[in-house]
Amino acid sequence: MDANAGGRVLTKRRREYDEDDVRIRPTRRSRPRTKIRPTHDDAVPALVIAVDRGRYTCRVDGVTDGTNVLAMRARELGRKGVVVGDKVALLGDVSGADGTLARIVRIEPRTGALRRTADDDDPSERVLVANVAQLVIVTSLTDPPPRTGFIDRCLAAAFDADIAPLLCLTKADLGAPADNALAELREYYADLDLPYVTTSPEAPIEPVTDLLTDRLSVLIGHSGVGKSTLVNRIVPGALRDVGRVSAIGKGRHTSTSAVALELPTGGWIVDTPGIRSFGLAHVSAESLLHAFTDLVPGLEECPRGCDHTGDNDECGLDELVAEGKARPERLASFRRLLAVKLEPEQY
Numbered sequence: 001m002d003a004n005a006g007g008r009v010l011t012k013r014r015r016e017y018d019e020d021d022v023r024i025r026p027t028r029r030s031r032p033r034t035k036i037r038p039t040h041d042d043a044v045p046a047l048v049i050a051v052d053r054g055r056y057t058c059r060v061d062g063v064t065d066g067t068n069v070l071a072m073r074a075r076e077l078g079r080k081g082v083v084v085g086d087k088v089a090l091l092g093d094v095s096g097a098d099g100t101l102a103r104i105v106r107i108e109p110r111t112g113a114l115r116r117t118a119d120d121d122d123p124s125e126r127v128l129v130a131n132v133a134q135l136v137i138v139t140s141l142t143d144p145p146p147r148t149g150f151i152d153r154c155l156a157a158a159f160d161a162d163i164a165p166l167l168c169l170t171k172a173d174l175g176a177p178a179d180n181a182l183a184e185l186r187e188y189y190a191d192l193d194l195p196y197v198t199t200s201p202e203a204p205i206e207p208v209t210d211l212l213t214d215r216l217s218v219l220i221g222h223s224g225v226g227k228s229t230l231v232n233r234i235v236p237g238a239l240r241d242v243g244r245v246s247a248i249g250k251g252r253h254t255s256t257s258a259v260a261l262e263l264p265t266g267g268w269i270v271d272t273p274g275i276r277s278f279g280l281a282h283v284s285a286e287s288l289l290h291a292f293t294d295l296v297p298g299l300e301e302c303p304r305g306c307d308h309t310g311d312n313d314e315c316g317l318d319e320l321v322a323e324g325k326a327r328p329e330r331l332a333s334f335r336r337l338l339a340v341k342l343e344p345e346q347y
């Protein structure tokens with residue numbers, strides 16, 4: 001899918017800011033600073049795979065034997081938060097031996113940071129997972145039936161963060177209702193060209209793992225869609241079961257903490273227990289259109305300052321639909337997302 005297709009607006013990406021962007025102006029000094037900040041050239045690059053009460057489970061780059069290193073934040077990190085998916089630099093004992101504790105001395109710049117706001121109307125946001133390449137939206141084709149509102153919401157969060165979405169449709173084995181739902185989803189998302197993969201207990205899992213190998217993907221989905229079943233198949237030994245979160249590395253994890261699990265074929269999936277959706281307060285109307293590239297041509301006809309909600313009779317998006325160049329369901333969906341920003345989460 002090409003997030004940049006279809007118009008100027010989509011190529012002009014909003015700059016993502018986070019706490020790393022905050023620079024404190026140095027106070028004027030009467031003499032040159034003599035204390036040289038350590039560069040930590042000897043620090044070891046690692047990936048944060050779990051966070052638990054101030055302790056960070058890390059996997060040192062290149063270590064493939066499953067040895068994890070427990071680390072704490074070095075004081076010099078200041079108030080910078082460390083999240084799963086962060087690429088960090090470690091100092092100290094990085095052997096991973098029992099009782100050892102390394103220090104995180106640096107967090108590398110993030111790409112594809114998945115954020116959520118506490119509420120849709122609360123603009124304060126926090127990064128949930130860093131360096132996400134792909135958001136896997138796990139949806140069952142039936143029992144429970146797909147909710148396009150939820151999927152759209154996930155898409156908006158993904159497009160906003162420049163993360164590639166993947167629809168993973170479970171329970172493809174459940175006969176006609178599943179087949180019909182698949183046909184409807186394909187129709188509904190036809191304009192987005194949204195990549196998808198279907199799963200069922202009998203079908204091989206390779207089509208899924210092929211799409212997850214060598215990258216960091218976040219899985220999101222409602223309870224009951226078969227996310228745990230899927231995780232167990234992708235990562236044998238993950239021991240996921242309904243409503244319970246397995247421990248990884250050292251330490252226990254609360255039901256809301258994200259944990260990265262390694263694929264046997266390489267790559268990581270981050271399960272997000274407790275996170276069912278995203279607040280969208282930080283998503284702008286224009287960035288939402290990343291998930292609705294089919295509507296973008298309509299923007300050219302919008303009057304200045306149009307908020308595209310439909311309150312303005314002259315919104316070009318309505319014109320586009322009236323001309324038969326976009327489907328009314330797509331516009332309705334876009335506007336539902338715009339509206340959902342102002343409402344409590346419903347999905």
Ligand SMILES: Nc1nc2c(ncn2[C@@H]2O[C@H](COP(=O)(O)OP(=O)(O)OP(=O)(O)O)[C@@H](O)[C@H]2O)c(=O)[nH]1
Pocket residue numbers: 170171172173174199200201221222223224225226227228229230241242243244
């Ligand atoms: N027929 C069929 N049933 C499935 C499939 N995947 C999962 N299930 C069943 O659906 C139910 C829910 O599966 P889970 O894997 O526990 O779902 P979950 O999304 O992890 O749910 P929570 O643990 O509550 O978050 C279980 O009874 C599974 O056996 C599938 O592909 N086909």
Ligand SMILES: [Zn+2]
Pocket residue numbers: 299302303306307308309314315316317
């Ligand atoms: Zn408009």
